[in-house]
Amino acid sequence: MDIIWIVYFAVMGMVFGSFYNVVGLRVPKHESIAFPGSHCPKCGHPLKWYENIPVFSYLALRGRCKSCKSPISAIYPVFETLTGLLFAYSFSRFGWSxxxxxxxxxxxxxxxxxxxxxxxxxxxxxxxxxxxxxxxxxxxxxxxxxxxxxxxxxxxxxxxxxxxxxxxxxxxxxxxxxxxxxxxxxxxxxxxxxxxxxxxxxxxxxxxxxxxxxxxxxxxxxxxxxxxxxxxxxxxxxxxxxxxxxxxxxxxx
Structure with a gap:
């Protein structure tokens, strides 16, 4: 049963990590973290749900915007992955506490x-x-x-x-x-x-x-x-x- 929860925390960590990228990139510029939705910073292309799946979308798109082909910063998948791993490790270490x-x-x-x-x-x-x-x-x-x-x-x-x-x-x-x-x-x-x-x-x-x-x-x-x-x-x-x-x-x- 613990392995299921560890996987759950890993997935949730990646999801939260995606959100934390948005917070870290927008808040210092005094921008809303809700509007506009996720988009390419170069061409403004709004991301569809399947372009916004943590880590996997980056890999599927080969690190480039689907619309303008501009490189997507590695910050996104790196911190999504790190957050997922750290959340999963935290649960394995501390359990429900x-x-x-x-x-x-x-x-x-x-x-x-x-x-x-x-x-x-x-x-x-x-x-x-x-x-x-x-x-x-x-x-x-x-x-x-x-x-x-x-x-x-x-x-x-x-x-x-x-x-x-x-x-x-x-x-x-x-x-x-x-x-x-x-x-x-x-x-x-x-x-x-x-x-x-x-x-x-x-x-x-x-x-x-x-x-x-x-x-x-x-x-x-x-x-x-x-x-x-x-x-x-x-x-x-x-x-x-x-x-x-x-x-x-x-x-x-």
Whole structure:
């Protein structure tokens, strides 16, 4: 029976992932997420239902608009697939629990802000605030252990990024700072620092990769949101194991 629910969550994740692409692409431009319906951004061709099936339509159309043959951004199938996989893994990990709801909300937030930050270098408050409220309610109804860890993690996450922004004179955007408050609510004290370490590590590796490929531009900013999302998800799902491994490696446990 569990496999049926895992498949269900994978499919629902892809459907929601398709919607999150729309939110991430339209909200920063102050556009409606409902009207107009899904369409080709190049020629305006309205998508029929069979052109709008997550992942499968992209593959069937070979990544091109049926009308004008313009390339369709890979953002759509990539984040639809990722959301589906993460939703399915969350159910397999947490089952029917309050933590499953928290995981799905957390994944949803990170997918939306990643799309938005990749395209516009922006993490909109109008996206952050509803998720912050929902996650805070869940943390109130289903506290972390110990109960204060989530709230202290939120404060530390906010203060850490705010301090870095002050020291670096704006290297961290306001969206990143507020995002880490929400991430702290989810991760708690111990894993908030792991999340930031991983985000910086991934960002550094990406920068090194760009330099090796000769594509690094000194004055061109790189969105940090995707690295925050990757580091935070790894810390959320595997943080306890990573911390335990680190402590064992140095004989601290």
């Amino acid at each position: 309050m933590e499953l709801l928290l995981a799905c909300l957390f994944i949803s937030l990170l997918v939306i802000i990643t799309v938005s930050d990749l395209v516009y270098m922006l993490i909109p408050d109008i996206v952050l605030l509803p998720f912050a409220a929902a996650i805070a309610i869940i943390r109130f109804l289903s506290p972390a252990a110990p109960w204060w860890s989530a709230w202290l993690g939120a404060v530390l996450g906010f203060c850490l990024l705010y301090l870095i922004a002050l020291v670096t004179k704006g290297a961290m955007g306001g969206g990143d700072i507020k995002l880490y408050f929400v991430i702290g609510l989810v991760l708690g004290v111990e894993k908030i620092f792991l999340s930031f370490f991983l985000a910086c590590l991934f960002g550094a590796l990406f920068g090194i990769g760009l330099m090796a490929a000769g594509r690094f531009k000194k004055r061109k900013p790189i969105p940090f949101g995707p690295f925050i999302a990757a580091g935070s998800l790894i810390a959320y799902f595997f943080g306890n194991d990573l911390i335990a491994f680190y402590l064992r490696m140095y004989g601290l446990s």
